[in-house]
Amino acid sequence: MSNPSILILAGDGIGPEVMDEVKKIITWYGDKRGLVFDVTEDLVGGAAYDAHGVPLTDETMARAQEVDAVMLGAVGGPKYDVLDFSVKPERGLLRLRKEMDLFANLRPAQCFDALADFSSLKKDLVAGLDIMIVRELTSGVYFGQPRGIFEENGERVGLNTQRYTESEIARVARSAFELAKRRDNRVTSVEKANVMESGILWREVVTAIRDAEYPEIELSHMYADNCAMQLVRRPKQFDVILTDNLFGDILSDCAAMLTGSLGMLPSASLGAPMANGRPKAMYEPVHGSAPDIAGQGKANPIACILSFAMALRYSFDQGDEATRLEKAVEKVLADGVRTADLMGPEGGTPVSTTEMGAKILAAL
Amino acid sequence: MSNPSILILAGDGIGPEVMDEVKKIITWYGDKRGLVFDVTEDLVGGAAYDAHGVPLTDETMARAQEVDAVMLGAVGGPKYDVLDFSVKPERGLLRLRKEMDLFANLRPAQCFDALADFSSLKKDLVAGLDIMIVRELTSGVYFGQPRGIFEENGERVGLNTQRYTESEIARVARSAFELAKRRDNRVTSVEKANVMESGILWREVVTAIRDAEYPEIELSHMYADNCAMQLVRRPKQFDVILTDNLFGDILSDCAAMLTGSLGMLPSASLGAPMANGRPKAMYEPVHGSAPDIAGQGKANPIACILSFAMALRYSFDQGDEATRLEKAVEKVLADGVRTADLMGPEGGTPVSTTEMGAKILAAL
Numbered sequence A, B: 001m002s003n004p005s006i007l008i009l010a011g012d013g014i015g016p017e018v019m020d021e022v023k024k025i026i027t028w029y030g031d032k033r034g035l036v037f038d039v040t041e042d043l044v045g046g047a048a049y050d051a052h053g054v055p056l057t058d059e060t061m062a063r064a065q066e067v068d069a070v071m072l073g074a075v076g077g078p079k080y081d082v083l084d085f086s087v088k089p090e091r092g093l094l095r096l097r098k099e100m101d102l103f104a105n106l107r108p109a110q111c112f113d114a115l116a117d118f119s120s121l122k123k124d125l126v127a128g129l130d131i132m133i134v135r136e137l138t139s140g141v142y143f144g145q146p147r148g149i150f151e152e153n154g155e156r157v158g159l160n161t162q163r164y165t166e167s168e169i170a171r172v173a174r175s176a177f178e179l180a181k182r183r184d185n186r187v188t189s190v191e192k193a194n195v196m197e198s199g200i201l202w203r204e205v206v207t208a209i210r211d212a213e214y215p216e217i218e219l220s221h222m223y224a225d226n227c228a229m230q231l232v233r234r235p236k237q238f239d240v241i242l243t244d245n246l247f248g249d250i251l252s253d254c255a256a257m258l259t260g261s262l263g264m265l266p267s268a269s270l271g272a273p274m275a276n277g278r279p280k281a282m283y284e285p286v287h288g289s290a291p292d293i294a295g296q297g298k299a300n301p302i303a304c305i306l307s308f309a310m311a312l313r314y315s316f317d318q319g320d321e322a323t324r325l326e327k328a329v330e331k332v333l334a335d336g337v338r339t340a341d342l343m344g345p346e347g348g349t350p351v352s353t354t355e356m357g358a359k360i361l362a363a364l
């Protein structure tokens, strides 16, 4: 049997720096735990645009379809702001999500004990926080047709279409219920059914799936505006949050910020099972390309490293190894090791990106 | 000259209780400051449905078009959850917004000194907070056509349309710039131009209006997901936030929660000037109908009272009287007078809805 394969798309800004640390960890797993991966690398985002004039080439797209998992760094930067919509770095990322059909985006918002002081929220509201946001990632207003800017009655009109089919809602709902089964058995489904018909259908389908297939799960429904409010007010009330592409974009960033550092948060984007039984999958840190600190050795590699832990768990069936890696990160944090973004009033040992990577390797 | 006119639509849940306190304040202004208003009352939401089978009758709608200002309490309750979309209490509110063409929804998020401990955020992050959110209220995905639930390829599809014309964007942008001129001269315009064409048009039009008409205003652009994050991270960075109907719904609730109590926050929804020079206008608290505490004398009337202060300022050109009312509220809070929602660990004098109203009247 051939080794499992990983395609690394480090992208722009701090993407390459944080991914360098992940590569060392992948190597460690091969050397020390007999988990050998076939790793290839390619370009995405602005880096791909600079080399090829598009944010993702057809060749890279085809390769992403073949591997067992894609590890993505980050895309974008001010240099590319002037580019046309169709070739902006983000389009590369959105093409990967859409063509790989990665419909379930898992965004854990966890607060690490060692960093609870870091949140802008009061400590007791976030200590021990552990939310899993499941965001639909391949439909909704991100991809709905018609869309564009049109001329009408002598002026321009900007148009986008929010569109969800029953089957699109059903499959991501199942992902959320499956996750809830291994957690606290609670799902909060979020939409604006009081204002949008797409939200009414969302609520109906999610309820029907629960009733028919997951009667043991406690399902509640919440409007998106109230959810934003409740995340700030009492975030620990949530277990799994299930929502659409656009609401998920906003609410997961809000939840991420509750934990105190974006530099800590991983994500997994999963599709249907491939022939080998593994899901189509892409893993990426929630933080962006952070062009302001790129190339200075200041970036925190933990979000990207924890994204690889998610790959171990969801793509490679190595839950124990994933936990090993997560525990190594926790230990390093408990020891007071801190990249610049984690330096708070209580001090700690300031380290660079590579030093943080080395400490985590040492703790493994 | 006839007296300025106010239509009171107290609505459902705690709406009538909090509005009762506003009525006493309106009377006080007539008796003590010579500001006599012609006040009439009518039904909206579930209350209108119970009486007439619709959440807003044509007669009430016509009356709302004629008065100088509408004061709205709150709509909705679990009793009405089973109703069809078309007659839900919310439709009454949305019809008022749309037919009165109240395109600019002003939602101040202010943190009262006496209540800074109340926020879930650390005190130094919110003390002195003063953001003005300007939300477009009559277009976007709330009203765009086509919409509905359709049958397609053997399954149902939920559809909504996000639609903005140049002139719709321009007029609400002007409202935001005008407000910024009387504040800190800064506007942050929020969309998802990296993903949605309607956001691209939004950004272009807002920029063009600034360049042509408000060169002195500092304009910046932010994606909606990042804005949710920045509101939690460092809310005091904002002065005026300008955004569309759906993003405004979510972000204003998030901002509201930062201040610690929803029971404190007013809003104004303004349209074009009428023949008498006053804008079409509706004023309402940001909080909802809170059915769980309705009828128990527990509701906080301050948000509704401060909504009347906004009416004094924006409809009746009585900025000084608005400030007088706001100062009275601040004084009562500084004295430790607290409705149930404001009772924190530091204690205070617990009062009912009517007692809070009486204290504010006494402080006037």
Ligand SMILES: CC(C)[C@H](C(=O)O)[C@@H](O)C(=O)O
Pocket: A090, A093, A094, A249, B194, B195, B225
């Ligand atoms: C970069 C951007 C297109 C993307 C999105 O809007 O989905 C990002 O915000 C995210 O959440 O992954």
Ligand SMILES: CC(C)[C@H](C(=O)O)[C@@H](O)C(=O)O
Pocket: A194, A195, A225, B090, B093, B094, B249
């Ligand atoms: C009640 C509901 C229709 C309304 C909205 O979504 O606009 C409310 O959430 C608001 O913000 O005023």
